Amino acid sequence: MRVNIAFCVKNLAKGSEKVRQQLIKDPDYNVAEYGCTSFCGICSNFYVAIVNGKPIKAESPDELLDNINDYVDTELFDGM
Template identity: 65%
Template sequence: MRVTINVGFCVKNLAKGTEQVRQQLVKDPDLEVMEYGCTSNCGICRKYHVAVVEGKPVKADTPDQLLENINEYIDNVLIDQL
């Protein structure tokens, strides 16, 4: 059985540079990548690059770091829970 991991992005956060992360993640068949008008994480979304992975916000100072943090979260936290 294949498990799909949900990753969501706020459109405003995408516009400030996180779009390149979304484009990388869309290529992964195990991820369902979505865009939202708002992810209700406005406090961190204003300051950081943010993605919501299975309901948990993952943040970073740069898009490259965000991609790394998302992959690390999936590999080290989510896989054990799935």
């Protein structure tokens, strides 16, 4: 299963670029960046990535990476 992960460019500039750099190394992840992901309310207050259409948020870039991996492992792959 291929996992699609999207980032807003403003959120990348805020600090989630570190997370994107880690995720693009994984061949199972299709990582993209957009001008806007339409989650402005949470994007302005948290570090955010959109994973297969679901916003994953965190208080720090490291927490975001952990939350993404947890979501993929528990919600996406456990459901298969």
